[in-house]
Amino acid sequence: MVTATVEGSAVDVRGVSQHFLSPDQVSFSALENVDLPVNAGAFISIVGPSGCGKSTLLRLITGLAVPTTGEVLVGGEKISGPGAERGLVFQDPNLFPWLSVRQNIQAGLVARGVLASKKHEVDEFIQLVGLESFADAYPHHLSGGMAQRVALARALINHPKVLLLDEPLGALDAFTRMRMQDEVLRIWRARGTTMLLVTHDVDEAIYMSDSIVLMTPRPGRIERIIPVDIPRPRDRASPEFLRLRGEILELLHFAGN
Numbered sequence: 357m358v359t360a361t362v363e364g365s366a367v368d369v370r371g372v373s374q375h376f377l378s379p380d381q382v383s384f385s386a387l388e389n390v391d392l393p394v395n396a397g398a399f400i401s402i403v404g405p406s407g408c409g410k411s412t413l414l415r416l417i418t419g420l421a422v423p424t425t426g427e428v429l430v431g432g433e434k435i436s437g438p439g440a441e442r443g444l445v446f447q448d449p450n451l452f453p454w455l456s457v458r459q460n461i462q463a464g465l466v467a468r469g470v471l472a473s474k475k476h477e478v479d480e481f482i483q484l485v486g487l488e489s490f491a492d493a494y495p496h497h498l499s500g501g502m503a504q505r506v507a508l509a510r511a512l513i514n515h516p517k518v519l520l521l522d523e524p525l526g527a528l529d530a531f532t533r534m535r536m537q538d539e540v541l542r543i544w545r546a547r548g549t550t551m552l553l554v555t556h557d558v559d560e561a562i563y564m565s566d567s568i569v570l571m572t573p574r575p576g577r578i579e580r581i582i583p584v585d586i587p588r589p590r591d592r593a594s595p596e597f598l599r600l601r602g603e604i605l606e607l608l609h610f611a612g613n
């Protein structure tokens with residue numbers, strides 16, 4: 357059994373701007389003066405049109421990129437590069453095709469040379485994502501939802517304090533997607549990991565998050581942060597859910613113009 361723990365760290369994005377060169381060599385602002393404080397253990401969704409800087413913001417929090425101005429703090433400390441305490445999961449699960457489910461999940465432990473002392477955790481995480489009977493299967497035998505569960509377990513086994521999810525469920529069919537939303541929420545509750553989810557799906561954002569960050573493009577900025585004060589588990593057909601959905605879709609419609 358994986359026991360309930362609070363592993364999450366607070367994230368604080370302070371005055372962050374990210375400038376890039378466009379293909380015709382003109383400097384533009386992919387993110388402009390973004391402030392985003394996130395409490396330890398919170399679940400935050402980021403929603404906004406393509407190109408508004410959502411992936412750029414997640415990359416800055418992973419430390420894979422350095423902001424032009426501003427800073428990112430995790431657990432009160434300024435980050436200066438990638439680290440195992442910040443995990444990233446993409447739309448493409450990117451599994452190693454020549455490794456079994458178990459070997460994919462333990463790959464990070466092998467790379468860090470700690471497999472021998474953490475071997476018992478591999479079974480815990482296989483169990484956490486419900487893949488006990490597929491532990492020895494190879495990626496080509498897995499459905500899209502199972503492959504994405506392996507990717508989640510592979511990130512979670514490093515005990516990240518922050519998990520960054522960049523449209524991780526975007527390629528799944530509607531039913532698998534809803535099951536995976538519950539799976540991610542269950543893991544979130546079990547581990548207390550701070551989670552930041554980028555999604556195009558407003559229903560997914562409302563169903564899962566403590567609050568929703570609406571971003572607008574050119575330059576990429578935070579338009580507003582909307583708290584979701586609906587008790588969990590949430591009913592997608594409840595009047596309060598539908599009211600918030602209408603409100604956010606309207607805001608996104610205006611943001612697109």
Ligand code: ADP
Nearest residue numbers: 376377378386405406407408409410411412413
């Ligand atoms: P989103 O994830 O919201 O769709 P991105 O963060 O991927 O948006 O991109 C924001 C903007 O920055 C886009 O115009 C994109 O083309 C540009 N961009 C992202 N990364 C780079 C880069 N490394 N070099 C130049 N432009 C980039």
Ligand code: MG
Nearest residue numbers: 410411412522
């Ligand atoms: Mg993106």
